[in-house]
Structures are given as C-alpha cells and as structure tokens.
Amino acid sequence: MSTPATSDEQPGRRRWLVALPLVGFLAVAALFLLRLYGGDPSKIPSALIGRPAPQTTLPALEGLANNGVPVPGLDPAAFKGKVSVVNVWASWCVPCHDEAPLLTALAKDTRLQIVGINYKDSPDNARRFLGRYGNPFSMVGVDANGRGAIEWGVYGVPETFVVGRDGTILYKMVGPVTPANLDSVLKVEIEKALKARP
Incomplete structure (x- = not known):
C-alpha cells in the first residue's frame, strides 16, 4: 500500500513538470540553431x-x-x-x-x-x-x-x-x-x- 506524498514532494514534482516543456523547447531550439549556423x-x-x-x-x-x-x-x-x-x-x-x-x-x-x-x-x-x-x-x-x-x-x-x-x-x-x-x-x-x- 502506497503512502500519500508528503507536502515537500508535491511542489518539487510540479516544478519539474512545469519546466519539462521549457527544457524540451530549448533542446529543439539549440538543435535548430546548430543546423542553421553550424555549417558552411x-x-x-x-x-x-x-x-x-x-x-x-x-x-x-x-x-x-x-x-x-x-x-x-x-x-x-x-x-x-x-x-x-x-x-x-x-x-x-x-x-x-x-x-x-x-x-x-x-x-x-x-x-x-x-x-x-x-x-x-x-x-x-x-x-x-x-x-x-x-x-x-x-x-x-x-x-x-x-x-x-x-x-x-x-x-x-x-x-x-x-x-x-x-x-x-x-x-x-x-x-x-x-x-x-x-x-x-x-x-x-x-x-x-x-x-x-x-
């Protein structure tokens, strides 16, 4: 039987979930810029x-x-x-x-x-x-x-x-x-x- 999450665990998990789309966007943007400006x-x-x-x-x-x-x-x-x-x-x-x-x-x-x-x-x-x-x-x-x-x-x-x-x-x-x-x-x-x- 699982125990309910403590109040300290919930905000940290929420911050990570909120930051996840931003991290994904930055990774895609970095890849795009590398392809755009990285070559001759x-x-x-x-x-x-x-x-x-x-x-x-x-x-x-x-x-x-x-x-x-x-x-x-x-x-x-x-x-x-x-x-x-x-x-x-x-x-x-x-x-x-x-x-x-x-x-x-x-x-x-x-x-x-x-x-x-x-x-x-x-x-x-x-x-x-x-x-x-x-x-x-x-x-x-x-x-x-x-x-x-x-x-x-x-x-x-x-x-x-x-x-x-x-x-x-x-x-x-x-x-x-x-x-x-x-x-x-x-x-x-x-x-x-x-x-x-x-």
Whole structure:
C-alpha cells in the first residue's frame, strides 16, 4: 500500500513538470540553431546541379556598353559550347562590392565567359557599380522583379554558378567569391568543367 506524498514532494514534482516543456523547447531550439549556423552556407545543396540551366531570358542593362558595343542581356542559348560562370549580384549588396575585383580578374581567363544577373537593382546604380570595378560580364541580364533568380534557385545575392559547355549547372556557390574560395573552390570547379568532355 502506497503512502500519500508528503507536502515537500508535491511542489518539487510540479516544478519539474512545469519546466519539462521549457527544457524540451530549448533542446529543439539549440538543435535548430546548430543546423542553421553550424555549417558552411556555401555548401547549401541545389536541386539544379546536374540539370540544364534555366531557359530564362533577361533584358540587357540599358546603357551598358563594352568598347562602344552594347552588352547583351541573358540569352540561355549562349551557354552552349562555353564554360560559363554566372554571378547573381546587385549594387546594394555589400559582399558584391568585395567580390567584384575578383570577378574582373577572373574574366581575363579567355577559356570561359562570365555572365551577370543583376538582381532587383536600379539601372543607374548597376552601371555605376560596373563603372567603379570594371565589367567582367559578357552578358548582363536585368532581373528587376526577381523572377529569374527564383528560376535559378537563388537564396540571396551574391551567388555564383558554374555552367558546363552543354548548358548543365555543375556547381553553385552561395555567398561571395573571396580570395580564399576563389582558388580553393571556384577555380577548381571551373577547371573540372573545362576538362569535362562535351
């Protein structure tokens, strides 16, 4: 026969029962934060890897020229036959300013083409941005409403893709191109794409 709980046992048990949901919530929150911030954001997988680049046509950045010739907008047909680096950028994006000189230097590699998608930007600011850092892009598509970025599966600017000669997306970098990841990651992926058989 059990004895009734003493008055000292009841409050301690109640406190534990009241605290149990809070302990559970804190454990779930800690797990969520660990998954959210514990990994490398540049390694977020993309459902588009191994698939054809989106057939998104975007208009040219009005008034942008290279040696007096207007720079064309984004034409998906231009991916065929060339290894392409597609960079989604905006003048209001702080990391885009940091990566711009690196992309300009990368554009000197004549084995590939660098394509820009200008995301939700004003044309004047976009032209000023390219005037300040140089224009590495052989094409600049204006994505004024963000629809093109959605089709490319962009999480946020900047993001960079490597597209193979057959128009297939081979790699996606989330976040800015930096001096560290340019050589150790992006150029490695570009070389793989250049060596791949068409």
